[in-house]
Amino acid sequence: MIISDRMQNMQSSPIRKLIPYAQEAEKKGITVFRLNIGQPDIATPKAFLEAIRNYDNDVIAYAHSQGIPPMLESLVRYYKKFDIPLETEDLIVTTGGSEALIFAMMTIANPGDEVIIPEPFYANYNSFATLAGLTVKPVTLKAETGFHFPSVEEIEEKITDKTRAFIIANPSNPTGTVYTKEEVDMITDLAIKHDIMIIADEVYREFVYDGEKYVSFMHRDDALQNVILVDSISKRFSNCGARIGAIGSKNKDVMTNVMKLAQARLSVATLEQVGAAAIVDAPDYDEFMQEAYDEYKLRRDTVYNGLKNIKGVVAEQPKGAFYNVAKLPVDDAEKFIIWLLENFNIDNETILMAPAEGFYATPGLGKNEVRFSYCIKSEELERSMKILEKALEAYPGRTEVE
Ligand SMILES: Cc1ncc(COP(=O)(O)O)c(C=O)c1O
Known part of the structure; x- marks a missing residue:
């Protein structure tokens, strides 16, 4: 049996690949805020x-x-x-x-x-x-x-x-x-x-x-x-x-x-x-869309306000969707995320982000970047940004972003 070159050349999902580390943390009784995946939590119409x-x-x-x-x-x-x-x-x-x-x-x-x-x-x-x-x-x-x-x-x-x-x-x-x-x-x-x-x-x-x-x-x-x-x-x-x-x-x-x-x-x-x-013609369609919009906007602001106050982080205020890519003052974002899941929590809460390297085709780019997805509640996002800030202070592989 062979595995095709096609499949061998295919990358694993950078969004999902660190989930086992999150599951390990959860087994230890830690709550992991999942900022890695674009799975909305808003109720379906x-x-x-x-x-x-x-x-x-x-x-x-x-x-x-x-x-x-x-x-x-x-x-x-x-x-x-x-x-x-x-x-x-x-x-x-x-x-x-x-x-x-x-x-x-x-x-x-x-x-x-x-x-x-x-x-x-x-x-x-x-x-x-x-x-x-x-x-x-x-x-x-x-x-x-x-x-x-x-x-x-x-x-x-x-x-x-x-x-x-x-x-x-x-x-x-x-x-x-x-x-x-x-x-x-x-x-x-x-x-x-x-x-x-x-x-x-x-x-x-x-x-x-x-x-x-x-x-x-x-x-x-x-x-x-x-x-x-x-x-x-x-x-x-x-x-x-x-x-x-x-x-x-x-x-x-x-x-x-x-x-x-x-x-x-x-x-x-x-x-x-x-x-x-049946969704588009439902009487509450406009209301549903407005509420979803307001919620994502609030979350975007929460993430951005959190990020901009963390020393060494480079992030712009995104204008759309429900994601944000930020540069972190770390040697390697994937290593940092794994370290975080294994070693860092505040009051038994920690975070999972997606390393951004997997979103680039050019080798080496995005090594110190992460993607946030803001599909969890604003209060949890606020706590997540605090966890990120403190984790960056404690991380042994911290560097300065040039
Ligand atoms: C930009 C973009 N296109 C397409 C998709 C695929 O989504 P789905 O297959 O659920 O429609 C996604 C999912 O995250 C996405 O972010």
């Missing part, structure tokens, strides 16, 4: 569960490969709120945004082709690119500039005759950066000029703070043939376990070929589509 409870059919049959019509129609109504011009025929329901990403990469590139991704990036992009045999060409973003794009020249020099797509999360996981209209236009212009696609991962579109504006890559009429939208209800509707996402494009060639993959995997879970289709 009631309409989702009600629709599933009311499902009245003796057979849970396969759904259409494209998705059940009510789900597709509810997506179209949802996109209208954001001026995204997708109609049902432009959409396929997927098993989370994850499957949409795999479908997109498999459809528009051959093994050996390249995709350009700003780093740090959502680590599973790497795994999906490995699956599709693609080489990731990173454009490095810096904490000091709020993880915004460098000059157009710096990005354009990454484009070769093998480049097939940009993959961009906006707002970004892990940095929380919201790209400006100028940045979205810059990437769009490059995509048109070089005839490459944009895989636009916009699963955090509602979480944009401080009056910043979410600009979709689908807002440019002249670029619609170059854009594939990747979407998911996991984050916006606090519904990660439903595994409902979507892929959408005005490019018929793309969607016709994505459909072959959708047919091969038969369908997405029927009941979860029934539930998800």
Whole structure:
């Protein structure tokens, strides 16, 4: 037996790999605040569960490969709120945004082709690119500039005759950066000029703070043939376990070929589509979204206010999503996180963060950075920041950030 090169080359999830250390701490009776994972704790909209409870059919049959019509129609109504011009025929329901990403990469590139991704990036992009045999060409973003794009020249020099797509999360996981209209236009212009696609991962579109504006890559009429939208209800509707996402494009060639993959995997879970289709039209939809928004904004402020008062930590106030990447005054963030879980607590409480190195494609980058996800309550985040501050004072591998 062999294990394929493909799998041997695939990285483990940097978000999940330190969980065993957290479990060990928990066995010792320590509470571990999990700042590592983007699993919202906000209650899923009631309409989702009600629709599933009311499902009245003796057979849970396969759904259409494209998705059940009510789900597709509810997506179209949802996109209208954001001026995204997708109609049902432009959409396929997927098993989370994850499957949409795999479908997109498999459809528009051959093994050996390249995709350009700003780093740090959502680590599973790497795994999906490995699956599709693609080489990731990173454009490095810096904490000091709020993880915004460098000059157009710096990005354009990454484009070769093998480049097939940009993959961009906006707002970004892990940095929380919201790209400006100028940045979205810059990437769009490059995509048109070089005839490459944009895989636009916009699963955090509602979480944009401080009056910043979410600009979709689908807002440019002249670029619609170059854009594939990747979407998911996991984050916006606090519904990660439903595994409902979507892929959408005005490019018929793309969607016709994505459909072959959708047919091969038969369908997405029927009941979860029934539930998800009911969310957007529920009477308390706006209230739900407002409450979720206010809660994430409060948490973002709590984390940032905590971080900015810790000596040696470099962090910007993120403008979107529910993440933050910070530079810590440590020799190695992963070592620090493990040390923390094994050796440090305040009143039997400690924290688990995600080492940011796994979010970079360039070796060595992010070694002293961590990603925070703020999916726990604000009071716990406040205590978490205190734990971080005191742990940094006690950590034997402390350095100064240059
Ligand atoms: C930027 C981004 N895209 C896609 C996903 C995939 O999510 P899901 O498969 O749950 O829709 C995630 C999950 O964290 C994400 O952060």
